[in-house]
Amino acid sequence: MGDAMILSDLTQIKARELAARKKVVLRVCLAAGCMSSESKGVKERLEQAVAEAGLQEEVEVRGVGCMKLCCEGPLVQADPENALYIKVTAQNAPSIVAALKGGKAEVARTDPDAPFFKRQLGIVLANSGIVDPERIESYIALDGYQALHEVLHEMTPKEVVDAMVASGLRGRGGAGFPTGLKWGTVAKSPGAKKYVICNADEGDPGAFMDRSVLESDPHAVLEGMAIAAYAVGADQGFIYVRAEYPLAIARLQNAIKQAKQLGLLGSGVFESPFNFNIDIRIGAGAFVCGEETALMASVEGKRGTPRPRPPFPAESGLFGCPTLINNVETFANVPAIYRNGAEWFAGIGTEKSKGTKVFALAGKIKNTGLIEVPMGTPLRVIVEEMGGGAPDGGRIKAVQTGGPSGGCIPAQHLDTPVDYESLGKLGSIMGSGGMIVMDESTKMVDVARFFMEFCMDESCGKCIPCRAGTVQMHNLLEKILQRKATVRDLLKLEELCDMVKHTSLCGLGQTAPNPTLSTLRFFRNEYEELLQPDKFGPPGNGGPRESARTP
């Protein structure tokens, strides 16, 4: 570990970094999506082409994080002319380099001024696609870790909490609990030892926001955690990441190492009395570990089963100590809030939902990828304007938000502004940010069954309503799909949904009925079309028995 870092060191690194900046930067996406389309090879070939053209002094080839339009990857952006090349292959490299000296590259391009990009507002993803996630200097050059310095030297922990309250930030993990309130509770909880945990167990199928943030800008998360730790009085942090995200894990490990080397993590950060270390804990494939008490059990090396709350983690969490748990996106918002001020943040979004939200746009939509928009942006703007609508002239039928805990919002409600309350009113939730677009070919009962199967498989088995209830609900949905169910089965299903929702121990069970309830609410006819006449049912169910019965 190096000597304690001071502010002038930070500005020196920034100055050095800016001085070394070359005239042209070729940015190549090295996030997991583009990596799977060989973007690493593209980067190597570009470097080679730059060398062959003798342009090393003028051109930098930089591996960066997500450039958002994942469906068109691998993406390469050429600055300063702002050309965005799509579906780039290694063979395209010489042409792209040649075009830097004038002329046009023989590579497909997309319009960087299209609504998909122009409608975005980057706070969490501000650095994504710009910084090199593997070099801390690249982050520092964009004023990284300045907020941490300012917080440590110019604010008391209480002032930090107050500013967070004033910003109006709400947890981005799903439920939208006010972050400042959470920080304040942990800060006030008595205890010599406290923990900060970053929940990076992004388990919702169809969500990849947190993966992208970790792969694209890991230091923003580390800085956010450090600020939070100072505010609540913690000296140890954990990041709980899914094992399914090997690249994110590697980049986090690298980022932690670099931050430690520069003294931005460890003891006496910025010559202050503040000590903070971060360790990574790798999940092992259990969706329920996204629930905070289950996550803590898993960090403790146990079976990831949730426990009743209260006591809340803020009072008694990891190893029985007060613990702050926020998710990746929440922490990634933190540095910007302290850099630009709480009022700045509170000025974005709606009255009750401040700031921006990152969504992973996927499914039956033309432009799939990552978007960050101000809270309150209508769904229609997201799916039609930015997403470009359904591909191949199809019609959008519904948008699924909140994954297995959320619901399907039908097309007639596309003008709903995206904020916590509005989505809640439609029986869905904001969730972590997965947004799956469904077109006319999607069968809603099948979607409900898909999510119920997910919850059934992911139920930890501890509480009865979730363990046994999801099995029965799944069987009923299966029976309906097989056209073997009657109206009695549908009633049974609805009754079970209500019971499981209100009696399950944790969020997984409590929200497991949501996709079924929301499709029943908006697409009930699709269920009813599959029902069979109840020939041997009770009177009134339309069976032929009516006439045969004695008076």
Place this chain on the structure above:
Amino acid sequence: MKVRLATVWFGGCSGCHMSFLDLDEFLIDLAEKIELVYSPVVDTKEYPEGVDVCLIEGAICNEDNLELLQKIRQRTRVLVSFGDCAVTGNVPAIRNQLGLGNEESVLQRAYIENAQHNPSLPREDGIVPPLLPRVMPVHEVVHVEHYLPGCPPPAERIKALVSQMLSGVEPKLEGAALKFG
């Protein structure tokens, strides 16, 4: 007018009917109020139309059970699942644990492996009904109005339920009177 009562015996040990006979002198009171139109203890071949109440013993195990049960539902006002086999599947349904296709292995075990004389499978089209792939409690097949659990339900419990029905009140058993087993 007398209440037209039927009792039927599906997949069960007939213990529930034995318990019914344990009603002793109450049977004499009963005889004045009901007409027994169909039962293992009377000689009626065809389940009649217009039955008021039918007590169903046993689980639904074979195709004959299934066919007759559906006919009973069409021709009866009030069905009572009579005893644990009818209510839960009970012992006959234990074969369901063997999964689909257990019919064959169950017959093999009973009629070949455990046979002391002339091991052979009982197979006679139109005479020996084929087993269903899954044994079902009665309410899984048709709607049932009332349930009378117990293995067998004690005579007192049967008396309570039947008396309530005959006096025209909505039958209701409570507490330990609903005990399985």
Place this chain on the structure above:
Amino acid sequence: MLATHSTSQRRRLQAVLEHASGDKRFKILEAHMKKFQFRHDALIEILHKAQELFGYLEDDLLLFISCKLKLPASRVYGVATFYHFFTLKPQGAHTCVVCMGTACYVKGANKVLAAIQEDLKVKPGETTADGQLSLLTARCIGACGIAPAVVYDGTVTPRQTAESALEQVRKWVTP
């Protein structure tokens, strides 16, 4: 250390420890435990390392971990079977993980999976008879932008179809 184990288990444990002394992988694993000061809360990290070294978590390995971390064997087994990432059976020489996340599902991942199942006569979670290929499913690998995605031997591959998937996996199995 051995007091909580039964006579039969103790004999087995001794055999495991003797075997371990000649196997470099156990040394690496023990060094990893030492890094965590043999703390109980490191159990999942240790299991990750063990699976990385040995490919799967066989009983003897779990017994070794339980003994070294001084945890009840039942607890180690309970944790290892709770998390789907851990496998207690040997895996095939190659792995094919079909992502069944929502985005992949609505774009036809179930058809890809069905085609492989049908063609290789293998169910998810199983290995082909020749031991060449383990077919697995994932709940979402976060590659929704390039759905449907399949991971072949650790390499995420975008926009798969039944045909492209079969072409890949047929290379691995003996026809």
Place this chain on the structure above:
Amino acid sequence: MAAKTLTIDGKPISAEEGATILQASEEAGAKIPTLCHLDGVYDVGACRLCLVEVTGVPKLLPACTTTVAEGMDVKTDSERLRRYRRMILELLFAERNHVCAVCVSNGHCELQTLAYNHGMDHVRYDYLFPKWGVDNTHPLFGMDHNRCILCTRCVRVCWHIEGAGTKNVSGRGAQARIITDLNIPWGESDSCTRCGKCVQACPTGALSHKGSTVGEMERDRGKLEFIVLAREKKQWVTAD
């Protein structure tokens, strides 16, 4: 310790600070149904039968893990609670193979008693008829997984009172099951001290003394209480 005053089913009572609603209810004479709760071991709040309504709290709260608060207004019984409780019991009966007629605990079973006390005259959900095994390898005890409701009482007494850690839960969801050591036959386990506390703790016929036949398995819960009192409070008082 400070006392808290609260209302349970309309009846004003006072309870010690830190007491659970379940403990306070006993004094108020309200009988809240439980399955996973066992006096003497820590609570897990898993069976959800003890859920109660608390005025001003939108969610239902488990009485076994929720501590009393000043001015709390608790309802332990309502049409809705009874409906939910009955459904939970039905789900349990449908989940595994609970055949009361041939069960060692027939007549002495907590699950069976709760079922009839909640008016469960039949199970509306399809029985799943899973195939679960029986472990009869132990010289003294038997374990029938068909009758297990995963309340984890046995796991907790083995860990918390006996300290052996022989039993735990493997797998998850509907596949979860109680295991012995490294999922070995119970009879081969020597971490098992044969103390039999797990058998005393079991609410159903899943754990039994060998040789008991239908309806013969009666338990002596007082023994567990006796040990807990002796161990934790150093009081050798036999529970009556």
